[in-house]
Amino acid sequence: MSDVKLVSEQPFGEGGLLARLHVLGNGLKVLLLRDPSAPVFAYQTWFSVGSRHEKEGKTGIAHLFEHLMFNETQNLPHGEFDRRFELAGGNTNAATWVDWTYYQDDLPASELELAVSLESERMQNLLVRERQVETERGVVISERQMRVDDDVDGFMSEELFRLAFTKHPYHWPTIGWMQDIKNLSLDDCVNFYRTYYAPNNATVVVVGDIDEQKTLDLIVKHYGAIAAQTIPVEQKIVEPVQRGERCVRFRKPVLTDKILMGYKSPALLDPDHLRLELLGELLIGGASSPIYRDLVIEKEIFSSIGGSVTPFGDPGLWEISASLHRGHTADEGLAMFDQHIEQVIATGPTVEQVERARARMLTSFYMSLKTAHGKASSLGESQTTLGDYRELWRVPQILRAITVSDLHGVAQRYLSKERRTVVIAEPSGEAVEGDESDDDAEGAEA
Numbered sequence: 240m241s242d243v244k245l246v247s248e249q250p251f252g253e254g255g256l257l258a259r260l261h262v263l264g265n266g267l268k269v270l271l272l273r274d275p276s277a278p279v280f281a282y283q284t285w286f287s288v289g290s291r292h293e294k295e296g297k298t299g300i301a302h303l304f305e306h307l308m309f310n311e312t313q314n315l316p317h318g319e320f321d322r323r324f325e326l327a328g329g330n331t332n333a334a335t336w337v338d339w340t341y342y343q344d345d346l347p348a349s350e351l352e353l354a355v356s357l358e359s360e361r362m363q364n365l366l367v368r369e370r371q372v373e374t375e376r377g378v379v380i381s382e383r384q385m386r387v388d389d390d391v392d393g394f395m396s397e398e399l400f401r402l403a404f405t406k407h408p409y410h411w412p413t414i415g416w417m418q419d420i421k422n423l424s425l426d427d428c429v430n431f432y433r434t435y436y437a438p439n440n441a442t443v444v445v446v447g448d449i450d451e452q453k454t455l456d457l458i459v460k461h462y463g464a465i466a467a468q469t470i471p472v473e474q475k476i477v478e479p480v481q482r483g484e485r486c487v488r489f490r491k492p493v494l495t496d497k498i499l500m501g502y503k504s505p506a507l508l509d510p511d512h513l514r515l516e517l518l519g520e521l522l523i524g525g526a527s528s529p530i531y532r533d534l535v536i537e538k539e540i541f542s543s544i545g546g547s548v549t550p551f552g553d554p555g556l557w558e559i560s561a562s563l564h565r566g567h568t569a570d571e572g573l574a575m576f577d578q579h580i581e582q583v584i585a586t587g588p589t590v591e592q593v594e595r596a597r598a599r600m601l602t603s604f605y606m607s608l609k610t611a612h613g614k615a616s617s618l619g620e621s622q623t624t625l626g627d628y629r630e631l632w633r634v635p636q637i638l639r640a641i642t643v644s645d646l647h648g649v650a651q652r653y654l655s656k657e658r659r660t661v662v663i664a665e666p667s668g669e670a671v672e673g674d675e676s677d678d679d680a681e682g683a684e685a
């Protein structure tokens with residue numbers, strides 16, 4: 240039986256909950272949080288591998304493998320994994336991102352052993368064969384065609400990151416380049432599984448109405464004998480400093496101009512990340528924010544505008560997407576947007592603006608932690624991206640400490656045009672009735 244070591248524990252908020260991190264002898268990290276507020280639990284497995292860990296010519300393999308993980312194993316025929324979860328009244332899903340891949344299960348409290356046994360089974364006994372790879376390759380090719388090649392928002396997102404990053408792996412999309420998806424071999428997939436889907440590259444997070452000792456015992460029983468693997472040392476690539484605005488235009492089947500722009504932003508662990516996020520909320524975060532109120536509500540230049548700072552382990556982008564009303568151009572909208580940016584760089588925000596935006600962000604932070612699923616996701620992402628789940632509780636601390644001067648400084652450091660990349664889609668004349676270009680723009684996964 241594998242040895243188990245309690246590494247750390249941390250109060251989860253102010254309700255008496257306590258998160259504990261254990262490590263098994265094979266390197267598997269196990270993060271437990273008992274929350275008896277409802278008879279359910281969230282079971283998530285976070286692997287420290289995403290598109291940033293890929294290499295040129297092999298892009299998209301992390302995402303392809305997310306699909307492969309729902310196939311048959313040595314002890315489960317095809318479809319049995321999902322069937323058993325459905326029969327137990329649960330649901331299961333997964334996601335791939337730049338820094339991680341994770342698998343999520345939400346179940347009634349009585350079904351803990353089901354989750355542990357099924358997840359440990361596919362961590363160690365997945366069948367990776369030609370038939371499975373070809374089937375899922377076809378699914379991913381279709382997904383890419385639908386979400387990128389035939390979708391204006393997806394296309395613009397891919398172009399934004401391709402242009403903004405010249406050296407860093409954030410340059411390529413999580414779904415991968417089409418040619419790479421087509422060329423990935425069976426050996427590529429087998430080697431990827433054997434390397435990265437290892438206990439010492441994973442964190443299992445269990446949150447909900449659980450008995451902690453029973454949960455830990457079950458995890459040791461099912462995972463303890465899985466062998467650790469040698470994880471390749473990631474080559475740290477620093478993106479060169481951007482010294483001039485980059486802008487591209489495309490003719491697309493849209494009814495009105497669309498803009499997607501990105502300012503180079505700090506990494507998730509950098510305190511400036513939350514400061515820039517708060518500044519973004521202040522500027523475009525809703526009807527009371529100055530840019531939204533001026534350009535969407537009062538002047539009706541934009542039909543929508545929104546944005547977010549990418550939660551990446553390395554420096555990413557403050558992404559802003561906007562759609563123009565008919566009769567207004569992207570150049571006109573950018574000029575008016577830039578007036579607001581120049582003003583906040585020159586004078587900074589007001590105390591009242593900061594307090595409103597801070598209240599909205601704190602509310603959003605705590606609302607995201609209401610459910611077992613939300614708690615598990617936040618803990619898992621903090622542990623995987625930042626290396627320590629306890630960093631989650633720096634968020635409200637940093638937010639409460641941010642001053643007007645802090646945000647003024649962030650505006651001056653990050654909002655220069657020289658650090659900006661802009662992608663514009665202009666009507667090609669091919670749009671048909673029912674085109675939803677005037678609807679709220681929604682950023683596609685990078």
